[in-house]
Amino acid sequence: MSKENILIINCGSSSMKFAVINPATGEEAINGIAERLGSPESLIRWKFEGNKEREELNGGAHDAAVAALLSMLADKGLKDSIAAVGHRVVHGGETFKESCLVNEEVMQAIENCSHLAPLHNPANLIGIKAAQKHFPGLPMSVVFDTSFHQTMPEHAYIYPLPYEFYRDHGVRKYGFHGTSYRFVAKRVCEMLNxxxxxxxxxxxxxxxxxxxxxxxxxxxxxxxxxxxxxxxxxxxxxxxxxxxxxxxxxxxxxxxxxxxxxxxxxxxxxxxxxxxxxxxxxxxxxxxxxxxxxxxxxxxxxxxxxxxxxxxxxxxxxxxxxxxxxxxxxxxxxxxxxxxxxxxxxxxxxxxxxxxxxxxxxxxxxxxxxxxxxxxxxxxxxxxxxxxxxxxxxxx
CATH class of the missing domain: 3.30.420.40 (ATPase, nucleotide binding domain)
Structure with a gap:
């Protein structure tokens, strides 16, 4: 089977959304969500070929969700079609101005930004590590909510606080939903010529x-x-x-x-x-x-x-x-x-x-x-x- 699909993983503190997408055609082979991770009610749900299915995770957290995802993709004949895994990461601070492949330096930089998004970045890192464990050998990318806004001029992102807050602690406007804005801005131009x-x-x-x-x-x-x-x-x-x-x-x-x-x-x-x-x-x-x-x-x-x-x-x-x-x-x-x-x-x-x-x-x-x-x-x-x-x- 040709490796034509990308597995998308978007981890929250107690959830994990996922989808398998062909980037050339936009076709979505499967999508779903693992919810209530770490609680007794944890489960994973997905939609495949119009049918909705689910599996209990029995208290499992992110690692169990990724393991269940791998098993399910293998069962549906999709595992061998995946060329890479793309992860959504909420906060890239000023370090990341565009998407990039995952390596040790990138992982450390994401962790260094965690104080700016304490509920999200640690969960994103857990998802990346779980994917590396269960999908060994596949390249991993990270796409940041904040990177699209890194083109803001200084007068748009600086807060009127003592400048040392920005210089020493990175306190500034970062913005979010950047991946959506990038897609929509381009789509608007296509639709309106x-x-x-x-x-x-x-x-x-x-x-x-x-x-x-x-x-x-x-x-x-x-x-x-x-x-x-x-x-x-x-x-x-x-x-x-x-x-x-x-x-x-x-x-x-x-x-x-x-x-x-x-x-x-x-x-x-x-x-x-x-x-x-x-x-x-x-x-x-x-x-x-x-x-x-x-x-x-x-x-x-x-x-x-x-x-x-x-x-x-x-x-x-x-x-x-x-x-x-x-x-x-x-x-x-x-x-x-x-x-x-x-x-x-x-x-x-x-x-x-x-x-x-x-x-x-x-x-x-x-x-x-x-x-x-x-x-x-x-x-x-x-x-x-x-x-x-x-x-x-x-x-x-």
Missing amino acids: LEVSNSKVIIGHLGNGASAAAVLNGEGVDTTMGLTPLEGLVMGTRCGNVDPNIYSFLNKEYGYSLDEITDILNKKSGLLGMSELSNDCRAIEEACEEGNKQAQLAMDVFCYVLAKQLAGLMVATGGCDALAFTGGIGENSDAIRGKVLEMLGFMGFEMDAQKNLDCRFGNEGVITSDSSKATAIVVSTNEELMIAKDTAILIG
Whole structure:
């Protein structure tokens, strides 16, 4: 069997997403996720040839998940088709400006960045080591969420703090979702017949974690997430931008500890915190339709902050050839897209209601009217394919 596929592995602290992709055709042979790793309920689920299957891992963690993945790929006749393994790594700091093959120096550099992403990078490293153990001899690549944003100018990523914080500790804006932005920016230019080298694209990657980015001539020039994924937009459970003195206020006035406040801002805020209902945008929209005022408030705040930051990012590009919506919410919520475009109407965006409604559930396309002075478009992101293509290039 020819080795034409790339195995993609994306490890979280208690999960592992995976897919086997042909980078030349984009065809996905299998995909799945291992969940609740390290707990008694740990399991691995996958979809192959339209059929969904699962296997209990009996408390196993990442190593057990990769071992089960190897066994399953062998059983499906896919193991010998894999040419390399591509890993998603969240934080590359300033060290990694592009994807690269794994070696000892790269592993050490990823570990050195772990203090910037303490929940993610250690899990990414565990996944890489497990893959090296169970897929010996296969080349491994790493693709970083942060690398796309390393083209930001200094004035876009420096925080107005004492400069020693940046010089000595690397405290600056890094940005995330970079693999998605790279894919979507190129896809927008393909769909609209724009030259990548002469393009101004603003992208909203909207999901439970959400951010937006400004892409000028194919390069990232600003983004909303910062040192960590907490900065920027309102998200499912993250608050986004708030007064940083809220830490001191909640501590001194109400006795919350630093860890408690961090947990609240990351896991109990955003749509969930405001609605007191759910972090799932679909549930919030349903509650709005039923007249739930608190859900409506959460939706209004989400859309207002998003519209305001999308407009602000256009300063970085000096205009906008296209505003793109992507991610689970961006690709499926016609209500949120419509509300945001209405707020941005003063900039020339005129939505076509039918086009907006049609662009859901995997359907891409322009959602502004033919007479609109500005263009908005829906694009289905594919981070896994981007990782597969990067890996294929790296291994020649």
